[in-house]
Amino acid sequence: MTNLTIGEVAKRANLPAKTIRYYEDIGLITPLRDSNGYRVFRDSDFHKLTFLGRARALGFTIEDCRTLLALYEDDSRASADVKAIAQKHLTEIEAKITDLQAMHATLSELSQKCCGDARPDCPILEGLSGQAN
Amino acid sequence: MTNLTIGEVAKRANLPAKTIRYYEDIGLITPLRDSNGYRVFRDSDFHKLTFLGRARALGFTIEDCRTLLALYEDDSRASADVKAIAQKHLTEIEAKITDLQAMHATLSELSQKCCGDARPDCPILEGLSGQAN
């Protein structure tokens, strides 16, 4: 049972203090307050913050994090609800990877054709301008 | 030599009219104005818009697009300058793909372990909460 200031919990949860204040603002955590107005972080707050840090690192949106946190706190949850969120997010990640790979393929093809010297001829610019070749 | 209204050029460049107005706001294009205040898009504006559309679709930032457009208009450019921007962007794309693949690997591993039924036991939540197993 350790009570932490925002600076200490920030170090331990590996999150910027600004981010932690923001999470309080939007209602993800509700730390106590000391008589001097300082936030007081209990173990439960610390755990929520590490949970949020990991979920954000996996690319979940804040709203997904809110839902996941609520499920985490709910002893009568159905794991199916959690899995559904995870699967939806996995699909989105796959879509982003596909998009990025398509961009990469197109751009690297153009880039390879560009000799990259002092002359102005540039297949990259030609490709962007829509010229067939 | 065709002069277009914003709606027409939006259709042909396959960009929302809102986006085109925004591009004018930030100085990427400078269409003429008719006596009634309507924007008048020349062929050169249309070409710039398609160029911008393609560059954005490849994930270049607006500032990169601004630079690329300037290079495109500059007959005495060095293709090396274009290629440098492209290579930098390719590196960023690769970094993003790597990040996303790491997220995907972690999350899909957790998700596979979750049976996703009505019971509360959930390896996904356990993973997010930082439990070793």
Next chain:
DNA sequence: CCCTGACATTCCAGTCACAGGAAGCCTCTC
């Protein structure tokens, strides 16, 4: 008892690339 430096607080503005919507002109057709 005061000073300094490191903390903490709140609040406001900025990021990026638009999207949505309101209020009001312009143009064309019936």
Next chain:
DNA sequence: GAGAGGCTTCCTGTGACTGGAATGTCAGGG
């Protein structure tokens, strides 16, 4: 001349913070 649709500007909101200003608090040293 009435309505539909397109055009204009201006303002706000998005997501998830980040930076900075102005101010308050605390611990230790002179």
